[in-house]
Amino acid sequence: MDSAFERSPEQEALIAEWAPPEVDTGRPHSARIYNYFLGGKSNFPVDREAAEKTLAAVPQARTAARANRAFLLRAVEHLGRLGIRQFLDIGTGIPVEGRNTHDAAQRIAPDSRVVYVDNDPIVLAHARALLSSHPDGATAYIDADVHDPDAILADAALTETLDLERPLALLLIAILHFLPDEDKPTDILRRLTDRLPSGSYLVISHLTGDFDPVSTTGGVAAYRNAGIPMQVRSRAEVAALVPDGWELLDPGVDPVSHWRPDPGTELPDPVTIGCYGMLARKR
Ligand SMILES: C[S@@+](CC[C@H](N)C(=O)[O-])C[C@H]1O[C@@H](n2cnc3c(N)ncnc32)[C@H](O)[C@@H]1O
Incomplete structure (x- = not known):
């Protein structure tokens, strides 16, 4: 050079x-x-x-973050194999090359359509990477806050990309622990999911202190001291996020690493993960 x-x-x-x-x-x-x-x-x-x-x-936070991203990709591929072609990914995160929702969905079916939503301007600044759809599919990005589900569902970028009359998958991956109980996350979930047709799916991952309560308390304190609200939840509390009229699917609420692992994967000790994943379906 x-x-x-x-x-x-x-x-x-x-x-x-x-x-x-x-x-x-x-x-x-x-x-x-x-x-x-x-x-x-x-x-x-x-x-x-x-x-x-x-x-x-929480020295295991890096392992947990990687396991969470791997869960996202496995869940999207699983849904693609079940025939889902539309995804609404709220709390997108900064794009990771080749490891975003549309990458996974379009690996299974190139005509998959994905709408991304995040409230961080840095994600918006990287949104071009999220819009690199396969020509047979489509992606769109909405700069919005999960606290305002009605604005998200009414946004033209969403209604032009997704057909709300057909089943879709709503992804809330590693975002709901930023909504403490006073933010009424179950109300937000109900408002997001009421409009979705039967046969739609909901994917959630959520930090927990179930496996390592002491270090998790320290981690939550570090976020709160940095001005970021956070609330971890127990297995039962995560299961309780499933809205009425939706059923929790096998294998239930499991550490993200243990949720439908790729064959031959050595499963880590859940203490090193501290994050639950689950999949639900609207009846
Ligand atoms: C831990 S990252 C998870 C990223 C991605 N879902 C994943 O699991 O790899 C959480 C994301 O949620 C976004 N987020 C946090 N609070 C939000 C809110 N109130 N509305 C929209 N996005 C939010 C953050 O900006 C961040 O991109």
């Missing part, structure tokens, strides 16, 4: 720290902390500091 085009370490550092003006790099954000756990580069010093404080309390 021509050395005139090589970047110095200082230039690389400046590029890595670049953020669009609407991104507040002075406060940590859950999407960027999670990106740090996954080994990504879309995070800033405040995020890394909050992430390191979490890792001090």
